[in-house]
Amino acid sequence: ADVGGTAEVLAETLQKLSTEKVQIRVISAGVGAINESDVDLADASNAIIIGFNVRPDRKAQERAEQEKVDIRLHTIIYELTDEIKKAMLGMLEPVYREVFRGRAEVKEIFRIAKVGTVAGCVVIEGVIPRDAEVRLLRDNVVVYTGRIESLKRFKNDASEVRQGQDCGMALANFQDIKPGDVIEAFVKEKVAPDLGV
Incomplete structure (x- = not known):
């Protein structure tokens, strides 16, 4: 995220989306551009990276493409939460x-x-x-x-x-x-x- 307060609010907001059927775990939340170590952590944890008002640096972008790590970039919180809800629905077995x-x-x-x-x-x-x-x-x-x-x-x-x-x-x-x-x-x-x- 761009600033510390935003990172905390985002982490809290995302964890509140968890349900009995789909759990969300925030592995790491930080401030500043998305870097290579963020990509490595996401790759090792089978996680996605969410950037809020920040972008990946060039090396992080290359590493993400190489390791097929999904980076989602957002500037509006409700658009981010909508996208995460859709992703959660996609994890459920069709009914x-x-x-x-x-x-x-x-x-x-x-x-x-x-x-x-x-x-x-x-x-x-x-x-x-x-x-x-x-x-x-x-x-x-x-x-x-x-x-x-x-x-x-x-x-x-x-x-x-x-x-x-x-x-x-x-x-x-x-x-x-x-x-x-x-x-x-x-x-x-x-x-x-x-x-x-």
Whole structure:
């Protein structure tokens, strides 16, 4: 940082961003230009360097590029804290939410050479998209979860089939389909991770 008081405030502000899921540790805080020893410390600690109203000297810049040490330079505190929050979110595992799309009931089974078992279905709710994930339920027990191998309507490939429509559906790597089975379609949507604050 440019002055001592700023260095202390920054260190305190950054540590306050810590949550149960992501901890921030300030390894070192100092005044003046970013130098080679700062870069060496960051490299050894697998840390990033944050410069506030200061820049790295030439040797420090070269060393940082060589060692692939990330240097972030800022002049406004809230921009710095926003960037650190975004970096923290990037450390979290992505969270997915399952979104129900549709349900089809298996009415009859066809065995087709080179394809295997094809389920003759009627869509009883929503829509079955070709690219959705599916689960097959038998007496409300999940016996398969996977993808649609092929989806046809009147022998033509279909991108989706809607409620009330008939279709032929083959499931990827699964042949044990029986009349009365229910096939549910769903998609997984990425949910913005939460830092838990």
